[in-house]
Amino acid sequence: MRKIANSELGRVAIQDYRNMNRSRHVVVLDNIRSAMNVGSIFRTADAFGIESLFLCGITATPPSREMEKTALGATASVPWRYFASSAEALLHLKTLNYLIVGIEQLDQSISLEQHKPAEGQACAFVFGNEVHGLSDNILDLLDAGVEIPQFGSKHSFNVAVSAGIIMWHYLMCLPQKG
Numbered sequence: 114m115r116k117i118a119n120s121e122l123g124r125v126a127i128q129d130y131r132n133m134n135r136s137r138h139v140v141v142l143d144n145i146r147s148a149m150n151v152g153s154i155f156r157t158a159d160a161f162g163i164e165s166l167f168l169c170g171i172t173a174t175p176p177s178r179e180m181e182k183t184a185l186g187a188t189a190s191v192p193w194r195y196f197a198s199s200a201e202a203l204l205h206l207k208t209l210n211y212l213i214v215g216i217e218q219l220d221q222s223i224s225l226e227q228h229k230p231a232e233g234q235a236c237a238f239v240f241g242n243e244v245h246g247l248s249d250n251i252l253d254l255l256d257a258g259v260e261i262p263q264f265g266s267k268h269s270f271n272v273a274v275s276a277g278i279i280m281w282h283y284l285m286c287l288p289q290k291g
Contacts (some may be wrong), residue, residue: 152183209270
């Protein structure tokens with residue numbers, strides 16, 4: 114067994130990546146305070162071919178030296194938009210018929226493995242602040258609440274870890290149209 118060299122990975126050039134067909138899933142970051150978490154989410158979004166990131170409120174936007182420490186250039190490949198508020202972003206996505214899925218421990222949330230959107234349904238996954246979670250003023254805009262099963266004493270993941278789990282689940286475990 115050996116490690117595969119970078120030259121053997123068949124990486125797609127950034128321009129080719131931007132022109133590829135990607136998933137119809139969007140990641141919405143609601144007031145994420147750590148630029149390094151945002152950078153990590155950019156990198157994961159690149160790996161899974163996410164359509165776009167919506168950066169809202171206090172969430173850092175490129176260019177950012179802190180963000181690039183974890184993004185490793187993914188800020189150039191993954192399309193993104195900034196919105197002054199998460200509510201504005203979600204209302205925009207609703208006009209485009211996205212299913213708005215809040216990733217949060219809510220009184221009506223269901224466990225990740227139980228949530229199965231219709232095949233081909235475009236989803237927007239909303240991740241909240243590292244301390245406070247999703248902003249209270251957007252809860253009424255959610256179509257569903259999903260939580261990731263956990264078994265330890267902390268009952269929380271780092272937001273970038275949560276985003277990775279969610280992207281992997283929806284893109285690898287559920288049927289995609291097309």
